[in-house]
Amino acid sequence: MTSTSIVRLAQRATPARRNRRDWRGWAFVAPFMLVFLAMIIAPVVYAIGLSLFREQLFGGTVFVGLNNYLAVFQDAKFWQALGRVTLFLVVQVPIMLALSLTAALALDSARLHGAAFFRIAIFLPYAVPGVVAALIWGFIYGDQFGLTAGINDLLGAHVLEPFSAQAILGSIGNIVTWEFMGYNMLIFYAALRVVPSDIYEAAEIDGAGAMRTVFSIKIPALRGAIVIATIFSIIGSFQLFNEPNLLKILSPNVITSYFTPNMYAYNLSFAGQQFNYAATVAIVMGVITAVIAYVVQLRGSRQESI
Amino acid sequence: MAVTALARSPRAQLRAARKRDPRQRRSVVLTIVMALFVLYSVVPLLWLIINATKSQPDLYSTFGLWFGKDFTLFQNIVDTLTYRDGIFVKWFGNTLLYVVVGAGGATLLATVAGYGLAKFTFPGKRAVFAVILGAIAVPGTALAVPTFLMFSQVGLTNTPWAIILPSLISPFGLYLIWTYTIDAVPTELLEAARMDGSGEFRTFFTISLRLLAPGVVTVLLFAIVATWNNYFLPLIMLSDPTWYPLTVGLSQWSAQATGVAAQPIYNLVITGSLITIIPIVAVFLLLQRYWQSGLAAGSVKQ
Incomplete structure (x- = not known):
């Protein structure tokens, strides 16, 4: 009996907490996101960067746009x-x-x-x-x-x-x-x-x-x-x-x-x-x-x- | 068609129908069709087992699906394990290292993050979703070349980290845990734990993780398969054979059989292949109950 009323109370309390900008979820998600940024996003960005340049026999690497x-x-x-x-x-x-x-x-x-x-x-x-x-x-x-x-x-x-x-x-x-x-x-x-x-x-x-x-x-x-x-x-x-x-x-x-x-x-x-x-x-x-x-x-x- | 007693109630009719229902009867034709499927799936594995017992000359001279003149399985195993100062054993150890740290780490990260996404509302959650869902569509191998270039600039190529770090991310695992958590962990339970003063991480490790077990085992198994079977990434990242996993090592042995100074060691390639698949097949068979229920739960919400 009391436990269900506590639960109901807690449920009612949730929206209020949400308004206070609850950052606790980040503690769980952050480690994944850090590795994700380093192992997925960074290579994608790096690849895009690479694709805009060309290495030449003389004169090193030059920017070639979308060539x-x-x-x-x-x-x-x-x-x-x-x-x-x-x-x-x-x-x-x-x-x-x-x-x-x-x-x-x-x-x-x-x-x-x-x-x-x-x-x-x-x-x-x-x-x-x-x-x-x-x-x-x-x-x-x-x-x-x-x-x-x-x-x-x-x-x-x-x-x-x-x-x-x-x-x-x-x-x-x-x-x-x-x-x-x-x-x-x-x-x-x-x-x-x-x-x-x-x-x-x-x-x-x-x-x-x-x-x-x-x-x-x-x-x-x-x-x-x-x-x-x-x-x-x-x-x-x-x-x-x-x-x-x-x-x-x-x-x-x-x-x-x-x-x-x-x-x-x-x-x-x-x-x-x-x-x-x-x-x-x-x-x-x-x-x-x-x-x-x-x-x-x-x-x-x-x-x-x- | 099976319903004859029209006067009875639908339920009774159904029960009567069930008894004679063709659905309930075992079908010989269907069983034979499925036996063909099994044959297709198992014959190559049988071929591998049978040929692992043959000597190099017998491989050439005897029929593929039957044993040779000499039964040299044990000699082949010894030869495989001792060839070139036991490099195969080193590869096996490397594979274990990559699997334990890579797949273990991937499962831990995906479980914690999937749970966080399922049970918390936080600023930026939508952005996290969008980025991860987008990343599932990015082909893993498209990342391999740029990852190699990045790693070579910071001196990580040719080290175990070059294999372990990219293995740590499993967007599919995160997705599976996320959907699994929504059903498996009641929010009321978490609120009750909070009322009792339990911290979020304590609640996670003492209560939630237990409820998530089948989902976690499923993610772990598929991460283990992905890491154990990884070929493209180590092929790119490693040039020093002492860091090779089994897959790259075996393909190297196989390539050694052709070319100018060809030295075929097919019997070792075959026996090595058999040794490579035994642990992973064993893990799947032993944990059947867990991953099959986890897979079922994951498929509910597609």
């Missing part, structure tokens, strides 16, 4: 890299998310034998470092002792050529799908679990079958999760680096130094010492990624409100 940006927009290598990751994104992300969605719906259907085993087994690849995933698949793809070589021997012809120019994007897409399918499945599954069960009961009373329930209740309930997963997958695709950079060792002629925008920025910096230009590429990619992520989110939430 680096103009150069990036006219750079065929940059466009080729951007086109490649865009193609990758348009094909790989829908396939991966469709697979994840199928697996999540199957888990949620309560019609599986050993659902807990399936859940953890499919998630397992997420825990494998991208480097190790690329190494394993690189070996499997290889014609020295890979499974691919075994299959080709069996068929008596070179049917599978994962490192050919036509197949390489698919080969990388397969690795990325393998790594993140289970993670996205869990995100979807977690979102499905919070759908109130009385909605299903109502649907059942109305005579809705399993498929109808999936398309009319479950998938609409997943919209938020799908938008989030899409955004993270887009960011991941634009940042593609680990897998192609490791497969480059096995397939140096097909994977160029500007295979993805990120590899391009990396090689500009550490092979070419063109730090100013590399920073410009990084900023342009950052802006493109942020804009696309924002548009996806906007579209996703607009459809939700209809």
